[in-house]
Amino acid sequence: MTSDFLAIYPAKLMEYGLAITYLLLFIPMWRYVQGGQKVLAVQPVQGRHDAERWPAVAVAAPWPSLGWFQVPAGVALHPGHTWARLEADGLVSVGVDDFAQRLVAPSTVELPQTGAVVTQGEAAVAIGDGRHSVPLVSPVNGTVVAVNRAVAEDPNLLQNAYGTGWLFKVKAPRLEADQRQLLHAQAARHFLDGEAEALAMRASPEVGQVLQDGGAPVHGLARVLAGDDGWEALAREFFHTEKGTP
Amino acid sequence: MANGIALTGNSSFFREKVLLGMGWGEYLRSLLTPANAVAAVILAVGIPLLAYRFAAGLGATTALSQAYPWGIWIGFDMMTGIVLAAGGFTIGASVQLLGLKDFHGIERSAILTAFLGYVMAVIGLLADLGRPWNIVQAVFSFGSASPLFEVAWCVMCYTTVLLLEFTVPFFEWLGWRKLHAVLKKMLIALTVLSVVFSTMHQSALGSLFLLAPTKLHPLWYSPFIFIFFFISAILAGISMAVIESSISHKVFARQLVGKHVDVDALVCGLGKAGAVVAFAYFFIKLQGVIDGHAWGHLATGWGALFLVETVGLVLVPSLLFAWGARHREPRAVKVAAVLAVGGIILNRLNVAVIAMNWTNPIRYVPSWMEVWVSLTLVTLGVVAFRWIVNRMPIIREDSAFPQEH
Numbered sequence: 001m002t003s004d005f006l007a008i009y010p011a012k013l014m015e016y017g018l019a020i021t022y023l024l025l026f027i028p029m030w031r032y033v034q035g036g037q038k039v040l041a042v043q044p045v046q047g048r049h050d051a052e053r054w055p056a057v058a059v060a061a062p063w064p065s066l067g068w069f070q071v072p073a074g075v076a077l078h079p080g081h082t083w084a085r086l087e088a089d090g091l092v093s094v095g096v097d098d099f100a101q102r103l104v105a106p107s108t109v110e111l112p113q114t115g116a117v118v119t120q121g122e123a124a125v126a127i128g129d130g131r132h133s134v135p136l137v138s139p140v141n142g143t144v145v146a147v148n149r150a151v152a153e154d155p156n157l158l159q160n161a162y163g164t165g166w167l168f169k170v171k172a173p174r175l176e177a178d179q180r181q182l183l184h185a186q187a188a189r190h191f192l193d194g195e196a197e198a199l200a201m202r203a204s205p206e207v208g209q210v211l212q213d214g215g216a217p218v219h220g221l222a223r224v225l226a227g228d229d230g231w232e233a234l235a236r237e238f239f240h241t242e243k244g245t246p
Numbered sequence: 247m248a249n250g251i252a253l254t255g256n257s258s259f260f261r262e263k264v265l266l267g268m269g270w271g272e273y274l275r276s277l278l279t280p281a282n283a284v285a286a287v288i289l290a291v292g293i294p295l296l297a298y299r300f301a302a303g304l305g306a307t308t309a310l311s312q313a314y315p316w317g318i319w320i321g322f323d324m325m326t327g328i329v330l331a332a333g334g335f336t337i338g339a340s341v342q343l344l345g346l347k348d349f350h351g352i353e354r355s356a357i358l359t360a361f362l363g364y365v366m367a368v369i370g371l372l373a374d375l376g377r378p379w380n381i382v383q384a385v386f387s388f389g390s391a392s393p394l395f396e397v398a399w400c401v402m403c404y405t406t407v408l409l410l411e412f413t414v415p416f417f418e419w420l421g422w423r424k425l426h427a428v429l430k431k432m433l434i435a436l437t438v439l440s441v442v443f444s445t446m447h448q449s450a451l452g453s454l455f456l457l458a459p460t461k462l463h464p465l466w467y468s469p470f471i472f473i474f475f476f477i478s479a480i481l482a483g484i485s486m487a488v489i490e491s492s493i494s495h496k497v498f499a500r501q502l503v504g505k506h507v508d509v510d511a512l513v514c515g516l517g518k519a520g521a522v523v524a525f526a527y528f529f530i531k532l533q534g535v536i537d538g539h540a541w542g543h544l545a546t547g548w549g550a551l552f553l554v555e556t557v558g559l560v561l562v563p564s565l566l567f568a569w570g571a572r573h574r575e576p577r578a579v580k581v582a583a584v585l586a587v588g589g590i591i592l593n594r595l596n597v598a599v600i601a602m603n604w605t606n607p608i609r610y611v612p613s614w615m616e617v618w619v620s621l622t623l624v625t626l627g628v629v630a631f632r633w634i635v636n637r638m639p640i641i642r643e644d645s646a647f648p649q650e651h
Contacts, residue, residue, distance in 0.1 A: 011537070015533060015536050015537060018529065018532055018533055018536060019529075019533070021529075022529040025525075026525065026526075029522070029525055029568065030522065033518050033521050033522065033571055033572060034518070035572055
């Protein structure tokens with residue numbers, strides 16, 4: 001039978017050859033299979049976006065949160081109290097979170113220009129009371145393609161922080177990498193609960209947040225806690241935009 | 247009076263849970279569909295055939311002989327039924343052990359498919375055994391060096407584990423909260439056991455053929471055949487999950503009204519895994535050919551059959567899986583899954599029936615009764631799956647038992 005014409009050594013040679021061929025071919029195969037998603041993260045057309053990490057596009061009902069501050073499903077938070085949400089058109093909406101708008105209760109909103117380049121972790125917008133203004137960082141990298149002028153005209157829209165209170169939209173080419181720095185779902189809720197606790201410590205340092213602390217904190221809490229001149233420093237501390245930081 | 251109340255209570259429970267809220271007349275009328283008519287014809291012939299087999303014996307019903315003691319009841323019902331049930335442990339392990347919660351939505355249907363697959367395979371096995379009542383000997387023989395001993399124990403243990411896993415939605419259906427809570431807590435332990443038993447079982451079915459190195463054609467025989475069986479079981483599990491979840495979500499779409507279930511994303515995710523596993527399986531099969539010095543046979547008719555199985559129904563699906571997953575084309579992934587399942591069915595039939603006794607001039611051709619009984623078991627499985635999914639929270643969630651994702 002022709003099957004026996006080769007001795008053991010050529011057979012072994014073929015086995016090792018096949019094993020090495022497999023390993024060499026496996027690398028491009030693996031890269032090919034894994035490669036598709038990166039393209040999709042940049043251009044999530046027809047709503048087929050990365051549904052695993054950004055589960056909902058529409059503003060869903062807020063998660064049942066134990067704390068004072070809300071974050072809906074599908075929204076990722078930056079620790080500097082801004083949020084990002086991947087929309088069906090592939091753009092990323094950005095705004096300030098519930099904590100930030102309640103802390104400051106802004107009467108002025110400064111937005112970036114369309115076409116401006118924003119960088120994750122660097123100041124992109126500012127909110128204030130007319131006398132002082134506090135910058136907030138962008139949660140993602142990208143180019144601003146739309147801004148919400150309505151909020152600049154009527155800052156009260158910010159009270160619906162994740163809906164009508166969106167600030168600008170960006171084209172985010174490195175969203176996959178950016179979102180690793182953001183807090184999703186449970187982590188975002190824990191983060192806001194922690195910040196609420198930190199805020200409560202400011203109000204009554206001895207006991208922190210206690211059971212009797214029912215109801216939502218008053219709007220413009222920063223001014224209540226630190227006064228008309230001190231609130232800015234307090235807000236900057238929470239937004240990670242203290243003066244002197246790069 | 248008390249009896250009357252109890253009866254009323256029972257009948258409303260029965261009506262809600264079993265008759266789907268309909269009266270008897272309405273329920274029976276709802277069963278009059280073309281699909282049910284086909285199933286009824288198959289079962290009306292098949293179940294008496296099964297009874298006839300037990301009354302008249304194997305010789306009267308099958309084409310089996312001393313030279314061919316294993317027919318399609320082993321090659322198809324057992325070997326194929328078990329490998330196609332591998333979705334249970336593949337998806338169960340992905341969700342419960344690897345933490346891939348995205349696949350949570352198809353976990354229960356995969357486990358149910360596995361459970362029914364095993365039950366049908368066991369019925370097929372009992373039909374195939376000459377003296378089925380002697381099966382208990384396999385348990386107590388303690389022939390620990392025998393693959394058949396391992397197979398017997400694994401079938402029994404794994405079927406029990408699948409039954410316990412299935413009781414979670416079953417108790418939700420009945421509303422038995424306490425038992426449900428206990429089983430739900432056990433689910434991770436059960437998943438670990440299911441991986442252990444099914445891994446052993448899938449590979450042990452391959453080990454059976456280590457006893458027949460000269461009977462099985464060299465292109466299929468390999469001293470590593472149990473590894474081939476195990477890896478192809480993973481591929482079968484992934485492919486079946488693709489097929490089964492796509493069909494289920496279409497057939498039972500009304501159970502998901504108002505729920506956002508991105509089946510396409512799940513299918514593409516499974517496609518990635520399928521691509522990699524099929525790719526590895528293809529090369530391992532080739533390695534078996536080289537190791538067995540069997541490449542000379544590739545130019546024969548047997549070689550053509552082997553190439554259809556390995557290139558056409560393993561390598562091609564692998565590349566199609568990869569393309570579909572990369573370009574997010576669920577249709578390509580589904581076609582790849584159908585091809586891959588076809589390849590694995592062909593593999594099991596080749597190993598157990600077609601390429602077995604390949605030098606024997608007399609070929610085994612199954613009798614019509616064997617084919618009909620196999621068809622009956624498949625039909626029974628499908629009917630049972632539909633009956634259960636229509637009633638129990640397999641695809642939909644029971645609002646009284648919210649599930650954490």
